[in-house]
Amino acid sequence: MRKKNEGLRSAKNQLATYLLFCCFSLALLPLISIIVTLIVNGAGGLNAQFFLNDSSDPSSRGGLHALIGTLLITLCCSVVSIPLGILTAIYLTEYSHTGKFGRLMASLIQFFVGIMTGIPSIVAGLFAYTLFTIIALGLGGDATAVRSGFVGALSLVVLMLPTVIKSSEEMLLLVPNELKEASFGLGVPKWLTIIKVVLPTASSSLIMASLLAIARVIGETAPLIVAAGLALNVNFDLFSDVMASLPTFVYQQWSFATKEGDSLAWAGALLLLIIVSCLNLLGKIIAFTFNKRRYIK
């Protein structure tokens, strides 16, 4: 009787192990399928024509305008969010312990950063659009032509800021107190301590956090459709006229429902996946070398 029961329990354990393994494989299956189909369908489309032409000429359609748009919009968004996010993280970690008001502010900011991570991406796009429409109406401008690369970048700022703040805060908390105290002990003022001691110590992990945040927003589609519009032409001006980006390019080409459109969409999606994976991999490599260095110390 006892023996039988033992067998049942170990069989249950075996069964559970297999079940868990199956579930994990099931979770990875789509990733493998996506990578394989993107390479099969998209690799052929990533040719010279794709990188040299925009989509305005029907005889030679490419994705140059989307690539340029993605680079400009992401750059503009990063230039705003990364410094702002890291400064907020510095405030949270270094300055918020002074006084009742500081602590209240810090917990308020942390709570709202948590809320901000949950803003649906399309709502961020709507926000940027309404903000600029109301400004345009207020200034007596043309409210129908507010869509531009800059408005798109602003909507991405709303999505990127909370990720940058959260991860930089974690990284800054890891900086050992002894380093800061040593610096204070030598009479170095607080701001110089932060710039010369805290930031350099955390620099590699801050770079990693920024890369992962960029990887997150570079694939955002919905806010850019709403705020930056859909375009067929190369546009270098962030502040006027609609601007394409890789994700909106994929959506636009797919929505044409032609064979050529589909193949361009696959090519754009493959390029997007390559960019996102490279950013992730780079972030992981930096984190890995950083961790290794810390262990050696």
Next chain:
Amino acid sequence: MSIKKRPADFIFFSIASFSGWTILFILAAVFSFLLLYAYPALFSPLEDNNDSLRSESGGFLQYIFPLIFGTIWVSLLAMIIAVPIGIYAALFLTHFCHRKIRGTLGFLIDLLAAVPSIIFGLWGILILAPMARDVYNALHQYLGWIPLFASKPTPTGKNMLTAAIVLAIMILPIIISLTRETLIQTPKAYEEASLALGATKWEMIKQAVLPYSASGVFASCVLALGRALGETMAITMVLSSAGTVTFDLLGSSNPTTIASSIAKNFPEASGLDSSSLIAGGLVLFIITLATNILGRLIIRRSKVRRA
């Protein structure tokens, strides 16, 4: 105690705290600008021009209700698929797989989380939907007596079930990574005590790990639900929507979600139609806000109880 005040210190402090204030300001601006723009759609009477969204359904509430239904329904379906798989996969990652490959597998999950939603949409509509057609036919043939599978499967595969599957795949990595965080917090002593009493590994999971991290796991599911509610592109591409209210999973006439209604109609909308869509965005914002606050409150409460 008194330290010499340095102007540079004050300037740097001001910059840092200004950044902190900016965050609060941005969130307030998001809410107030949306409200300002959405206001006409909520309170003004129906108009003839540029007001098709409201006048076709007879008012803002009648317009938004089916969309709220669709948003919640597709998210719940996705949760039903993703939650068990996600928790089991996280358990595999933390307790069953070999230590050496744990990092690599974790990276693959992170990569899945980083895949842009537009790629999921493209994959869902061009690969998954045609593939799932035969499965849907079989479901309808053998399980057609269940009301969920009653109607004839759409030949395009653009139905609620496909949308739910794609959505489930998208929130799976979120559930896995958040759940993993709470599972590894289980004190080693609990696990070892259970094993020392002769429990098998699976019994140890059930006795020690799951009860300890139950609230954390629940909270991560709620946060993933918040993500699912706001998902736009994949559903816009995968679901052929008619804006009806139905629980049916296979047919060609499906409910649509708030987010995909905005993505579809906003580029061409003007006047009161834009206001209606922005009011829809506001409703979506409030729903996800409530979900997220709930999740965070659960996390905080479980932390307090543990401490």
